[in-house]
Amino acid sequence: MNSAVFPIIVPLFFAILLMFAPTQRVYQKIVATIGILSTLSMSVFVLQKVHTDGAQVVTFGSWQAPFGITMVADSISTLFVTAASLVTLFIIWYSFTAIDREREGNYYYAVVLLMLVGVNGAFTTGDLFNLFVFFEVFLMASYLLSVLGGTKQQLKESLKYMFINVFASALFVIGVAMLYAVVGTLNMADISVRVTQLEQPAIVTAISVVLFIVFAFKAALFPFFFWLPSAYSAPPIPIMALFGALLTKVGVYSILRTYTLLFPLDTTFTHTLLMILGIATMVVGCIGALASWNVVKIIIYNIFIAVGLLIYSISLFNEESFAGMLYYTVHDMLIKAALFLLVGLLVYVTGTQQLRQMGGILTRYPTFAWTFFIAILCIAGIPPFSGFIGKMLIVKGGFASGHIAGSIWVLFSSLIVLWSMIRIFIYAFWSKEGRFETVPKPTYVKMLVPTVTLVALCVAYGIFSSVVWPYVQDGAKLLMDPTLYSQFVLKGVK
Amino acid sequence: MEFVMCAVIGFLFFAAVYLMLSRNVLRIILGTAILSHGAHLLILTMGGLGGEKPPVLQDGVKNAMMADPLPQALILTAIVISFGVTALLLVIGYRTYQTAKTDKIDDLKEDEFHE
Numbered sequence: 001m002n003s004a005v006f007p008i009i010v011p012l013f014f015a016i017l018l019m020f021a022p023t024q025r026v027y028q029k030i031v032a033t034i035g036i037l038s039t040l041s042m043s044v045f046v047l048q049k050v051h052t053d054g055a056q057v058v059t060f061g062s063w064q065a066p067f068g069i070t071m072v073a074d075s076i077s078t079l080f081v082t083a084a085s086l087v088t089l090f091i092i093w094y095s096f097t098a099i100d101r102e103r104e105g106n107y108y109y110a111v112v113l114l115m116l117v118g119v120n121g122a123f124t125t126g127d128l129f130n131l132f133v134f135f136e137v138f139l140m141a142s143y144l145l146s147v148l149g150g151t152k153q154q155l156k157e158s159l160k161y162m163f164i165n166v167f168a169s170a171l172f173v174i175g176v177a178m179l180y181a182v183v184g185t186l187n188m189a190d191i192s193v194r195v196t197q198l199e200q201p202a203i204v205t206a207i208s209v210v211l212f213i214v215f216a217f218k219a220a221l222f223p224f225f226f227w228l229p230s231a232y233s234a235p236p237i238p239i240m241a242l243f244g245a246l247l248t249k250v251g252v253y254s255i256l257r258t259y260t261l262l263f264p265l266d267t268t269f270t271h272t273l274l275m276i277l278g279i280a281t282m283v284v285g286c287i288g289a290l291a292s293w294n295v296v297k298i299i300i301y302n303i304f305i306a307v308g309l310l311i312y313s314i315s316l317f318n319e320e321s322f323a324g325m326l327y328y329t330v331h332d333m334l335i336k337a338a339l340f341l342l343v344g345l346l347v348y349v350t351g352t353q354q355l356r357q358m359g360g361i362l363t364r365y366p367t368f369a370w371t372f373f374i375a376i377l378c379i380a381g382i383p384p385f386s387g388f389i390g391k392m393l394i395v396k397g398g399f400a401s402g403h404i405a406g407s408i409w410v411l412f413s414s415l416i417v418l419w420s421m422i423r424i425f426i427y428a429f430w431s432k433e434g435r436f437e438t439v440p441k442p443t444y445v446k447m448l449v450p451t452v453t454l455v456a457l458c459v460a461y462g463i464f465s466s467v468v469w470p471y472v473q474d475g476a477k478l479l480m481d482p483t484l485y486s487q488f489v490l491k492g493v494k
Numbered sequence: 495m496e497f498v499m500c501a502v503i504g505f506l507f508f509a510a511v512y513l514m515l516s517r518n519v520l521r522i523i524l525g526t527a528i529l530s531h532g533a534h535l536l537i538l539t540m541g542g543l544g545g546e547k548p549p550v551l552q553d554g555v556k557n558a559m560m561a562d563p564l565p566q567a568l569i570l571t572a573i574v575i576s577f578g579v580t581a582l583l584l585v586i587g588y589r590t591y592q593t594a595k596t597d598k599i600d601d602l603k604e605d606e607f608h609e
Contacts, residue, residue, distance in 0.1 A: 129568055129571070132572075133571060133575070136575045136579070139579075140578070140579070140582070143579075143582060143586075147586055150589065150593070152593045152594055155586060155589055155590040155593050155594065156590060156594060156602045156604075157604070158586055159519065159583075159586055159587060159590050159602065160599075160602065162579070162582070162583055162586065163514075163522060163526065163583075166526045166529075166530070166576075166579055166583065167514070167526065167529070169530075169575075169576075169579075170526070170529045170530050170532075170533045173530070173533040173534070173536070173537065173572055174533050174536055176537070176568075177533070177536045177537040177539075177540040177541075177565075177568075178536075178540060180537070180540055180541065180564075180565070180568075181540035181541070181542075186564075230604040
């Protein structure tokens with residue numbers, strides 16, 4: 001069965017369908033909804049299939065691995081694919097009211113689905129060069145989304161965003177070329193076998209750092225984070241939510257894959273590097289989140305804190321921290337999207353991004369205010385919400401491998417997350433009446449419903465974590481033993 | 495032969511870095527284009543030069559004589575991608591010039607409207 005590629009082909013097919021009638025708004029909405037729902041059901045189907053029957057491997061044109069391009073749906077990639085499709089579903093639903101007619105009439109939904117193609121492809125591929133190709137697919141879509149609308153602000157930021165990413169892509173090609181010269185293959189499973197047989201593993205460590213820089217650009221790690229705050233704040237809120245929830249996670253996923261599978265050679269060097277940069281990224285995020293008075297920027301700086309935490313948990317390299325990392329990534333995709341949608345609503349009802357000008361929303365919009373409050377508890381990791389379980393596992397893994405200071409810093413950073421978010425709640429929702437726009441009630445409700453549903457889903461993800469737990473556990477086991485991956489790709493062992 | 499190629503690639507990277515460090519948007523775009531050319535040549539060189547026969551199985555062609563087909567396939571893909579991205583960059587660079595009335599990257603700093 002070719003089920004591994006369904007979450008990539010289905011959105012591609014619907015994106016092509018959407019391109020036939022760009023100006024028919026009803027057609028666009030209906031086809032986009034059907035497209036994302038079928039993508040989601042396909043990903044859930046593959047997730048279940050991988051859990052019961054073992055990893056699904058597809059080689060294109062039946063050229064057996066390591067010669068052909070392999071697509072591998074294992075428990076890690078399908079988990080990420082499912083989360084990405086779920087987040088996109090809510091963002092498309094929210095876009096029905098939040099995106100203006102001009103953007104809707106100019107291939108907005110088609111490009112969103114194309115970005116999902118790239119993201120799902122990057123999660124699924126088992127070939128390093130193919131990973132580069134899927135990076136370019138979602139980057140092209142993200143360039144389009146970030147410039148769609150053509151305001152001065154968007155054009156300026158897209159241009160700089162493109163420069164950064166074109167440079168990073170060139171580095172990616174350079175890293176792939178060097179790795180090919182050393183190991184003579186690009187199939188990830190085959191690389192993982194061959195790097196252990198090399199006579200000079202030091203050169204592979206050097207190449208791993210080149211590739212790390214590429215992924216650090218995408219994941220916005222310290223010191224490659226500088227482009228993100230301005231680039232993400234230019235496009236409209238739903239696009240921002242899509243970028244914030246998915247794009248940095250692709251970078252994190254690539255670091256996770258390469259550093260567990262391809263380069264587990266000189267772990268004292270590489271994983272110390274990961275740990276230091278992860279912690280530094282969290283510091284940058286904390287400073288930014290506390291310093292900013294712009295609500296959108298506060299959420300954007302919270303992305304850094306999450307990415308830093310995930311990289312820190314990869315650097316710990318034990319089963320508990322990997323389980324925590326997988327669980328927390330899915331949580332973070334959901335809650336970041338939810339927070340962006342909430343902030344979009346906040347900006348919509350107040351007509352400003354400045355926290356100082358807001359106030360008194362609690363009395364006018366109580367449902368919205370309390371949803372926001374629950375989302376704050378979720379992201380800060382207050383039990384029993386979903387952030388708690390992931391952070392607890394990561395901190396436990398940290399203590400188990402003896403990194404006490406880093407783990408205490410993780411706990412401290414979640415207090416800062418709570419502080420930065422509660423600041424929004426105090427100023428915008430509690431204090432005396434601030435700026436308000438006159439907002440038509442039906443539009444407000446139409447934007448509120450997907451947001452509330454997504455926050456409810458985040459809460460459910462925490463409370464019913466036992467449902468997701470088996471999948472997370474499978475993934476953590478796979479990350480600890482890279483030979484399992486090469487066995488089912490190269491030898492077809494289930 | 496590999497040595498000459500390495501010198502050429504090094505020169506391309508040098509030219510690309512020089513162009514990308516300038517303030518003019520058009521020069522930066524040309525710099526990224528040259529950088530990707532350097533990267534493509536690097537793939538070709540890293541795959542090993544000197545295969546004399548095409549990579550087609552037939553009598554009398556041994557494994558060692560064949561050119562490695564994979565780097566060529568990779569370059570083809572990478573060229574197409576960089577071609578598309580450069581075209582998009584030029585369009586967006588031109589639109590930015592029209593809208594912001596400047597082609598200096600320093601003038602494209604983030605507006606201070608939200609702080």
